[in-house]
Amino acid sequence: MKVTIQDIAKAANVAKSTVSKVLNDSPKISKETKTRVREIMEQMNYTPSSIATRLAKRSSHNIGMLIDMARESEYMNPFFLNIISGIESVIGPMKYELTIANMQQDDPERNVINRLVRSGRIDGLIANNAIMSEDMVKTLNSLDFPFVTIGEFHSFPVPWADYDNAEGGRMLTGHLLDEGYRDIAFIGGEPLERIFTKRHQGYRQALLEAGIPYREDRTIHGVADENHGYQAVLELLRSDHPPDSLVCMNNYSAFGALKAIQQAGIAIPGEIGIATFDDYPFSPHTNPPLTSLFIDTFQLGATAGRMLIEVMNQPDLPYPSLLLQPKLNIRESTLKRKAGLE
Amino acid sequence: MKVTIQDIAKAANVAKSTVSKVLNDSPKISKETKTRVREIMEQMNYTPSSIATRLAKRSSHNIGMLIDMARESEYMNPFFLNIISGIESVIGPMKYELTIANMQQDDPERNVINRLVRSGRIDGLIANNAIMSEDMVKTLNSLDFPFVTIGEFHSFPVPWADYDNAEGGRMLTGHLLDEGYRDIAFIGGEPLERIFTKRHQGYRQALLEAGIPYREDRTIHGVADENHGYQAVLELLRSDHPPDSLVCMNNYSAFGALKAIQQAGIAIPGEIGIATFDDYPFSPHTNPPLTSLFIDTFQLGATAGRMLIEVMNQPDLPYPSLLLQPKLNIRESTLKRKAGLE
DNA sequence: TAGGTTAGGGAAACCGGTTTCACAACAAAA
DNA sequence: TTTTGTTGTGAAACCGGTTTCCCTAACCTA
Structure with a gap:
């Protein structure tokens, strides 16, 4: 046949x-x-037959992308296709394919490694740093298996590509300061979450540079979804002197904040300014439009793809890593507070 | 080793x-x-070695998902991960993997078919109906290759899964009518676009049932992005009797419409109501929140996955197809016009 | 013209599994 | 006791390619 x-x-x-x-x-x-x-x-x-070719050549010509679909769904949804497209844009022309694999939370890591890596299904792996445990890194390294994480990885030297989250925190906070805001709260993020610590660090750095003391109670920890943003603002508003502006961990938490502020009848940006990480495609369309930090997720994917290919070709290279620079999209939600102050 | x-x-x-x-x-x-x-x-x-197993068993145990990344990026971005997750949720437990492949516009279809199908890389294919040409369907059929399209396919009997776009059009239009709107424009969509025709058909059906004559000039064709929504509204507003409400092809076109209406100083929903297809995660957060038609894209993916498995197991089944029902999320942008009329 | 290269192509082993079929050993039936 | 059946295992062919090594003919060089 x-x-x-x-x-x-x-x-x-x-x-x-x-x-x-x-x-x-x-x-x-x-x-x-x-x-x-x-x-x-x-x-x-x-x-x-590509299967036969692969068996004979001992290479699957396949790149794996590992994510926790259930968990990342909220967070990555708006960007996922971009990231994938970015990866594909570099590996596609090199005749690699892309396999998307789901890693459930209850999945013992060994399982994933066996299923994907040791079985020869993939030649290289890209994964979000959030699901890359240290054990997994160790196992991959012991197998000499090439991988790249999307998102900075601190506890270990591994190849990664990320946006400069600290710089992003600085940019957002710095922008608010430039606009005349002085009491800036930070909403969302768990203390141990990797991405949070970086972003928060930039926030503190900007405050420091502006000579504004950092206040513990101005950081409202939490999962960074809409509900948390909403509750966080309610909490902040209960105090005698609420902050005059917010930096939100992401658009969803900003939405929640927005809603709470509007319900309280407080003017944005008149009385309070909002800036947020992650410029989702719809943040120009909120009321008021949200100042937010744009991340070119296609580039992020492409960079990760390029790095992976590099690591695959030259396994003995020192671990490369790359910080891409975010871009601040200034919109109405942070219009000058100075005006109101004068 | x-x-x-x-x-x-x-x-x-x-x-x-x-x-x-x-x-x-x-x-x-x-x-x-x-x-x-x-x-x-x-x-x-x-x-x-899964490669060896596959060669011996003559099955790749791999499902392909084919998309035009560049073209679909705008449209599918917010849903893509959901669709993928849905597919994975059914094929994963059956030990199938998911390969995402990009089909460029200039890619001759034979190329994709060869690369993916005839080379034995995948055992089944899921693709958006937008990129499934009739030639491709014919070729796949001649190879007896199992596939399912996401999105209804009319010109040919093929297995597909979709949301009921016509019913969606009826629901949106019917809702506006219920709220007292009488002159409803339809914004976005190319005349020959498959998804447009269905949605538009529901719109006309609802008008018919309400005894309201259909007016050609109330449909503004176009690519259904923000710019088109914006321009369309400008055009509509130029006439002596602008419509009292809009049904938009998607959230982006609704955003454009929203912006144009707000810039013109017209009240929503006081003077004009807006309802839109595709309840993006951010449509509750616009100003005012958008009434929109929710589509459970995870379910859509899962359904497509299930159908594909079915078709793969029983190739001689008559072509199955499945219409899922959308759900109307009513929000502020379509609040009763009746009030204003009385 | 002998000896050494080079170009072009074939035979067979191999990649790491699966599947078919033969067969030995033992048990049950006649 | 012979026949028939059953159970468990192994040898070898096979899946569809790649790679190594060898061979032959033609071409060079001295």
């Missing part, structure tokens, strides 16, 4: 090793033979 | 065929041998 290399060999009256060499454009085959064999392939509509 | 089935066979002092049978839990192997061999596998940390 399906036409194989044997059929081609028979039809062309050559050995199948010769056909294989034609497929790989070996210099040991004459021009004439090549064109003849190729014509026959064309005629017989032959496509080599 | 890597431990193979041979190594296990040698260590267990059995033939490799026996090891293979243990792997597949063949009833022909005795309990004792099974446990003994399994212990050795455990000890030697053996994981079978």
Whole structure:
């Protein structure tokens, strides 16, 4: 039924090793033979079995992307396709494929590693730093298996690509300061969450540079969803001197904050300013439009892809890592407070 | 280096065929041998090569998802991870993997088919109906290759899963009518676009049922992005009697419309109501919050996955297809016009 | 013209599994 | 006791390619 290399060999009256060499454009085959064999392939509509090729070549030509779908759904949804597209844009032209795998929270890591890595399904792995445990890193390293994390990884030297979250925190906070805000709260993020610590660090840095003392009670920890943003603002508003502005961990938490502030009848940006990380495609459309920190997630994916290829080709390279710079999109939600102060 | 089935066979002092049978839990192997061999596998940390297995079993155990990343990026971004998760939720437990492949616009279809299908990389395909040309369907059918499209497919009998777009159009329009709106415009969508025709058909149906004549000039065709929504509203407002409400093809076009209306100083929903397809996660957060038609994209993915498995197992089944029902999320942007009329 | 290169292609082993079939050993039936 | 059946295992072919190594013919060089 399906036409194989044997059929081609028979039809062309050559050995199948010769056909294989034609497929790989070996210099040991004459021009004439090549064109003849190729014509026959064309005629017989032959496509080599990639499975067989991979077995023989001992390479799956497949890149794995590992995510925790249930958990990341909220957070990555708006960007996921961009990241994937970015990865594909670099690995696709190199004839690699992309396999998306789900890692459930209850999945013992060994399981994932076995299923994907040791079984030879993939040649390299890209994963969010959130699901990359240290154990997993150790196991991957012990197998000499190439991988890159999306998101900075501090506890270990591994190759990673990320946006500069600390700088982002500085930019957002600095922008609010520039606009005349002085009492800036930080909403969302768990204390031990990696991405939170970086962002928060930039926030503190900007305050420090502006000579404004950091206040513990101005950071409202939590999962950074809409509900938390909402509750956080309610909590802040209960105090005698609520902050005059907010930096939110992401758009959802900013939405919650927005809602709470509006319900309280407080003017944005008149009385309170809001800036947020992660410029989701809809943040220009809120009321008022949200000043937010844009991250080119396509670039992030592409960078991770490039790094992975690099690591795969030169396994002995020192761990590369790359910080991309975010971009501040200034919108109405942080319009000058100065005006009101004067 | 890597431990193979041979190594296990040698260590267990059995033939490799026996090891293979243990792997597949063949009833022909005795309990004792099974446990003994399994212990050795455990000890030697053996994981079978999935590539070899696939070659021998003539099945890749891999499902392909084909999309045009560049083109779909805008439209599918907010849902993509959900769809993927849905697919994974059904194929994952059946030990299938998911390969995401990009189909560029300039890619001749034969290329994709060869690369993915004839090379044996995937056992089944899921694709958006937008990129499934009739030629592609024909080729896939001629290869007896199982596939499912996400999105209704009319020109051909193929298995597909979709939301009921016509019913959605009816629901949105019907809702506006219920609220007292009478002159409803439809914004966005190209005349030949499949998804548009269905949605528009529901819109017309609702008008018909309400005894309101359909007006050609109330449909503003276009690509359904923010800019088009914006321009469309400008155009509508130029007329002497602008419509009193809008149904938008998607959230982006609704955003554009929103912006144009607000800039013109027209009240929503006081003077004009807006309802839109596709309840993006941020439509509750616009100003005013957008009434929109929710589509459970996880379910859509899961349904497509289930159908594909079904088609793969029983190729001779008549083409199944499934319409899921959308859900109307009523928000402020369509509050009763009746009030204003009385 | 002998000896050494080089170019082109074939045979066979191999990648790591699966599957078919033969067969030995033992049990049950006649 | 012979026949028939059953159970458990192994040998070898196979999946569809790649790679190594060898061979032959033609071409060079002295």
